[in-house]
Amino acid sequence: MLTSRAVEIGVGLFVAAGLAALFMLAMQVSNLSANISSESYMVSAAFQNIGGLKVRSPVTVSGVRVGRVEAIDYDTSAYEAVVTLRIEDKYSSFPDDTSASIFTAGLLGEQYIALQPGGSEQNLKAGDRIHLTQSALVMEQIIGQFLYNMASKESK
Amino acid sequence: MILDPLQQLGRAGLGFFERLGRGHLFLMYTLAGIPGLLLRPRLVIAQLFSVGVLTLLIILVSGVFVGMVLGLQGYNTLVDFGAEESLGVVVALSLVRELGPVVAALLFAGRAGSALTAEIGLMKATEQLSGMEMMAVDPMKRVVAPRFLAGFLSMPLLAAIFSAVGVYGGYFVGVGLLGVDDGAFWSQMQAKVDLHEDVFNGVIKSVVFGFVASWIAVFEGYDAVPTSEGVSRATTRTVVHTALAILGLDFVLTALMFGG
Known part of the structure; x- marks a missing residue:
C-alpha cells in the first residue's frame, strides 16, 4: 500500500x-494567443479589403514564411483595413518600396500575405508602413465583373 | 400454464422498475452523504488516487493515439481539397466536442467504473458493509459517497487531459510528419474553435458523463448479488450500462447543444 x-x-x-x-x-x-519566440519587428500595411485574412496568418516572400499577421484593425479616417505584420529579425533587409498582396492558398484555402521586394536602396524599418498593397480577391466581385463584361459585350 | 409468459413479463417489468427506483433512491442517499465528506477529505483523496490517477495512463496513451489517427485521416481527406491547413480545426473540434468526453468516459467505465463495482460488490459479498453497519458506520457515507464524488470530480479532468493530449497527437502527425503549416494549424483552430460553444460544452458533457458513470458503478456494486457470480455480473453490467448510457446521453446532449 x-x-x-x-x-x-x-x-x-x-x-x-x-x-x-x-x-x-x-x-x-x-x-487567440500569438506567441512568436524569435526576435521580430513590426511593419503595417493598409488594404482596401482583406478578405478572409486572420490574425496569425502567414506572411511570405517568394513562398518562404517570414512572419505572421500580428493584428488587424480598421482605420475609420482612411476607410481602410490596417494589418500589422510581425516579421522575424533575420529577414530584416526588405526595401522600403516592398509591396504586399493578399493571396489565397489553394482554391478554398486560407489567405496569407505575400511580400514582393522592390528596388529601393532604403530598407523597411520597424514601424514603417508598406504603401504598395493589393487587396484580397473577393470571389463575388470577380464573378460580378465577369458577368458585367459579358453583358456589355453582348449589348454591342 | 398459459399465464406463465405473462407472469414472467410482469415480473421482469416490476423488476426493472424496482431497480430503477432503487437506483434513484440510492443516488439520493449518496448525494446526501457528500456534505459529510467535507470534514473527511482524506477519504475522497484516497479514492481520487485510485479512480483518477490510476486511470491517467490509459487516458494519456489513448488520447495521443486518437489524436494521431484523427490527424492522419483528416489530412488524407483534406489534402484532396487543398485544405490541409484546416487539419487543426478537424482534430480540435472532434476531440473537444465529441471524442474527448465520450472516449474518456468509455475508458473511465472500463478502467475505474468496473473496479469500483467489483470493490463495493466484494465488500458486500464478504459482509464488510454489514460489519460497518453493526459498528454504526454508515457505508453510504464511508464507502459509497467518497467513491462517487471522486469519480464525478475525476471525469472532467480526464476528458480535458484526453482532448489536450489528442490535439498534440494530431499536431505531431499533421505538422511534424505530414508538413502542415505550423501557424495555420493553430490559427485556423483558434479561429474556428469557440471557447463557450465548443470547449465549455465539451466540459459540460464530461461532467454529465462523470456523474452517470460514477453513479452506475457504485450502484451496481452496492446492488450486486453478494456472491462471486453476482459480483462478476455486476461488473459486466457496469461496463455495458455505462457505455449505453453515455452514448445515448451523448446524442441527447449533442442535439441540445449543437442541434439548434
Whole structure:
C-alpha cells in the first residue's frame, strides 16, 4: 500500500494536470494567443479589403514564411483595413518600396500575405508602413465583373 | 400454464422498475452523504488516487493515439481539397466536442467504473458493509459517497487531459510528419474553435458523463448479488450500462447543444 503522502502528491499532480489541460484547451485551442519566440519587428500595411485574412496568418516572400499577421484593425479616417505584420529579425533587409498582396492558398484555402521586394536602396524599418498593397480577391466581385463584361459585350 | 409468459413479463417489468427506483433512491442517499465528506477529505483523496490517477495512463496513451489517427485521416481527406491547413480545426473540434468526453468516459467505465463495482460488490459479498453497519458506520457515507464524488470530480479532468493530449497527437502527425503549416494549424483552430460553444460544452458533457458513470458503478456494486457470480455480473453490467448510457446521453446532449 502506498503511503498517504505519495497518494496525496499523485492526486495533486493529477488535478494540476487536469486543470492545465483545461487551461491549454481554453488558451491554445480556442483563444487567440500569438506567441512568436524569435526576435521580430513590426511593419503595417493598409488594404482596401482583406478578405478572409486572420490574425496569425502567414506572411511570405517568394513562398518562404517570414512572419505572421500580428493584428488587424480598421482605420475609420482612411476607410481602410490596417494589418500589422510581425516579421522575424533575420529577414530584416526588405526595401522600403516592398509591396504586399493578399493571396489565397489553394482554391478554398486560407489567405496569407505575400511580400514582393522592390528596388529601393532604403530598407523597411520597424514601424514603417508598406504603401504598395493589393487587396484580397473577393470571389463575388470577380464573378460580378465577369458577368458585367459579358453583358456589355453582348449589348454591342 | 398459459399465464406463465405473462407472469414472467410482469415480473421482469416490476423488476426493472424496482431497480430503477432503487437506483434513484440510492443516488439520493449518496448525494446526501457528500456534505459529510467535507470534514473527511482524506477519504475522497484516497479514492481520487485510485479512480483518477490510476486511470491517467490509459487516458494519456489513448488520447495521443486518437489524436494521431484523427490527424492522419483528416489530412488524407483534406489534402484532396487543398485544405490541409484546416487539419487543426478537424482534430480540435472532434476531440473537444465529441471524442474527448465520450472516449474518456468509455475508458473511465472500463478502467475505474468496473473496479469500483467489483470493490463495493466484494465488500458486500464478504459482509464488510454489514460489519460497518453493526459498528454504526454508515457505508453510504464511508464507502459509497467518497467513491462517487471522486469519480464525478475525476471525469472532467480526464476528458480535458484526453482532448489536450489528442490535439498534440494530431499536431505531431499533421505538422511534424505530414508538413502542415505550423501557424495555420493553430490559427485556423483558434479561429474556428469557440471557447463557450465548443470547449465549455465539451466540459459540460464530461461532467454529465462523470456523474452517470460514477453513479452506475457504485450502484451496481452496492446492488450486486453478494456472491462471486453476482459480483462478476455486476461488473459486466457496469461496463455495458455505462457505455449505453453515455452514448445515448451523448446524442441527447449533442442535439441540445449543437442541434439548434
